Amino acid sequence: MQILIVDDRMENRYLLEILLKSEGHDTVSAVNGKKALECLASGPFDLIITDILMPVMDGFQLCRYCKADQTLCHIPFVFYTATYVDEKDEAFAYEIGADGFLRKGMEPSAFLASIQAVIKNTQKGRLSPKPPVDKPEEETYKHYSERLIRKLEKKMQDLEQKEERLNMALEASRDGLWDWNIQTGEVYFSPRYYTMLGYEPNELPQTYDTWAGLLHPDDREAAEKSILDHIEKEFSPFEQEFRMKTRSGKWKWILGRGKVFSVDEKGRPVRIVGTHTDISRLKAVIRQARETRERYRNIIEVSPVGIAVHAGGKVVFSNRAGADILGALSPDDLTGKPIHEIIHPDNLDAAKARIQRMMAGEPGLYPVEDRYVRLDGTPIDVMVMATAISFQGAPAVQVVVQDITEKKRTEKELQQAETRLRQVQKLEAIGSLAGGIAHDFNNILSAIIGYAQLAIDRLPKDSPVQADLEQVYKGGERAKALVMQILAFSRQQEQSEIPIQIGPIVKEAVKFLQSTLPSSIDIQQQIAPDAGMVLADPTRIHQVLMNLCTNAAHAMDRAGGTLTVTLAGIILDPESAAALPDLLPGKYLKLTVADTGHGIAPQTLPRIFDPYFTTKRRSQGTGLGLATVHGIIKSCGGGITVSSTPGQGTTFHLYFPVMGDPVKPVPEKPAPATAAGNHACILFVDDEPPIANLGKRLLEHLGYQAEARTDPLEALALIKADPGRFDLVITDLTMPGMSGDNLASELTKIRPNLPVIMCSGFSRDMTKAAAEAAGIKAFVLKPILKDNLAAVIRQVLAGDEA
Known part of the structure; x- marks a missing residue:
């Protein structure tokens, strides 16, 4: 549709044009009724939308003229007014032929709906909702004049009020007012305009050149361009800062603002009004703030x-150090980055809670340790101080960040070193304790085990006491094993490492377990034959396997399960070896012990190899088993790993380095004889009478002639008196008056070919070289076991060293 818009205000015409064109209509604009009639004479229109209060010819006059003209009366006529808004105005509009009456300030959607309704009524032949009232011309003009006079009076009152408010506002703001008639060149400067520059009111001519002449030479071009641009482009506001010369010759910073308030019939600006504000003090403050x-x-x-600021969950500022801490090439690389990508996920919830408390008014955050994530994904430890601030007019959080990753690493290494030192000190204490008690304790065990053996051998097999004595013997064996564990763990027990095949030892241990573990535990084994030779102590390997399998059985003692033992040869490449503790690439035997028991809790797993750490009841364990296993495996040059899932089970993997050259396997020991088969005479020396008596009785039980002495000097005198009487001497090491090695040396002087067997509960200083120098042919560790003693005696009497 072709729509004619009539309004004296340019902004009103512009808004209506935009709105109607958006709906697909064509528009033509006029600044008053007279101009509208010229437009109507030049071409057809489908709708007229007009303001009422306008110069030259207002809206009411335009409506009367159109409705009286036969060529124009058919065009729908709509008033759109902000001045004539009461019901009497609306009634008068319909009386003179209006088809619609709309009040300015409507929502665009409501305005368009009303216009659309008028258009539909036009298309259906229903023009005005109220037909025009046919009144005499004098009465119509009378009503028109009354309405016009009333509106003009109200306008005058409004103008007086606005002028009063304007004067009060200018006085309160201390701004200078200027009013420039562009066509005549006349300018009005208010009194404050002069006084802010040190002049008396009206002291200078009120012209454009006065204003331009007071501008600073460096600011004049930009200031004049800004105001001329505003005149030429009506919707571009004039606002410019410039310096003006005061009466004293100094310069003041002025903020000039202005706006075109009226235009001529061709839409050219006629009048522009604005203010001058003294901003010298503000500029000084800004300059100081900038500095x-x-x-x-x-x-x-x-x-x-690092110093950074984040607002709205994103980084808005960072210094160079902050960028370096997070691995950014420059601070700009951090701008806009979400903080949830910087704070470590494990710490994010706590950090958000702290930020919320600060934004709610809680005082600044004191130093707190946190974790961040660098741009490359590397986690780092940081010390953070934060406080709520205002950044660029918005709430924000400023953080001061220090990278303490190296400090934490150093502290951790120091803590680990201290832990290792305490562990070494603990081991030394354990070693001292073990060495101190091993001799006496093993002597006690010698009596318990030895006399139990003698009693078992002497009693009938069906004697009810047999079972009791067997429990005594087993208790002694357990105590002996415990002492050996303590000595091995404290490195006080020398290990005899020889080339061995582990397979037979594993099979022997599994066979023993099958006869001792409850039937609810199913034992599965897969032992590779000839998997390779390793350098280890067979007894210690047996001990390792028994400890692990016993622990596995305890984990399944309630519900039962499956115990799996496997042995296989593997080759560790550099990548695989790097993932295992302290292992180098090469060939290994991998021994695996797995169970389907209750598993180990994640928080417990890192401590299972600590000495004396145990989760078992006091009657079930000492806390040395896995610590001993770990020590034995490390002494073999191997490694051990463990994995466990609570409720599903635990798996241990043991790695033994395979020897490079094949070695013939060590033949199994022959079964010990219960009798010597000859009538050798043996002297048994021990300072404790129960042990001396036990030794004599064990030797006699084995078929030897035997005598016992509790004083080493008495034993030496006995040999001196008859050097050829005894075929063998068995002596304790630690005795009052003379030690066992000194006794052996003296006996060698008397009779060089007299064999001596050393028997002791424990010795830290007795080495193989010292024993050979003293003429000692064999060494038996207490507590004395009958079969072991018999085998050593047979070996020594046969001429072999044991």
């Missing part, structure tokens, strides 16, 4: 700690 900010910025930029 202060620059100083602080320089301090922040050279600061060795």
